Amino acid sequence: xxxxxxxxxxxxxxxxxxxxxxxxxxxxxxxxxxxxxxxxxxxxxxxxxxxxxxxxxxxxxxxxxxxxxxxxxxxxxxxxxxxxx
Ligand SMILES: [Zn+2]
Numbered sequence: 063x064x065x066x067x068x069x070x071x072x073x074x075x076x077x078x079x080x081x082x083x084x085x086x087x088x089x090x091x092x093x094x095x096x097x098x099x100x101x102x103x104x105x106x107x108x109x110x111x112x113x114x115x116x117x118x119x120x121x122x123x124x125x126x127x128x129x130x131x132x133x134x135x136x137x138x139x140x141x142x143x144x145x146x147x
Contacts, residue, residue, distance in 0.1 A: 063109065063116040063117065063118045064116065064117055064118065064124075064125065064126055064130075065114050065115065065116055066115045066116070066117050066126060066130070066134065067115075070125060070126045071126055071130075071131055071134065073126075074125075074126045074127055074128045074130060074131035075128075075131045077127075077128035077131065078128040078131040078132040081097065081098075081099070081128060082098060083095045083096060083097055083098060083128065083129065083132045084096040084098055085132050085133050085136055087136070087140070088105070090140065090144060091107060091108045091109065091137070092105065092106070092107050092108075093105070093106045093107075093133040093136065093137065094106075095119075095129040095132055095133060104119055104120055104121045104129045105119070105120050106118070106119045106129050106130050106133040107119075108133070108134075108137050117130045117133075117134070
C-alpha cells in the first residue's frame with residue numbers, strides 16, 4: 063500500500079490524462095483499470111487507515127501510478143456517497 067498525497071498524485075494524474083485508461087468498478091474500493099492501447103488490465107484497491115489514504119495497484123510500479131490516479135477521482139465520488147468510506 064502506498065500513501066496518496068497531493069504531491070505524488072499530481073504526476074500520475076498527468077499521465078492518466080494522456081493515456082485515458084478505462085476505469086471500471088469491481089466493488090467499493092476496488093477498480094479495474096484497462097489500458098486502451100495495449101488492453102492490459104490492472105486492479106487498484108483503496109483503503110483508509112487513521113486518516114491516511116492508501117492505494118495499491120498490481121502493476122509493477124512502486125509509486126503512485128496512473129492506474130491509481132485514474133481510479134481516484136471515481137473513488138472520491140463513490141466514497142462521499144457511502145457511509146464509513
Ligand atoms: Zn498501476
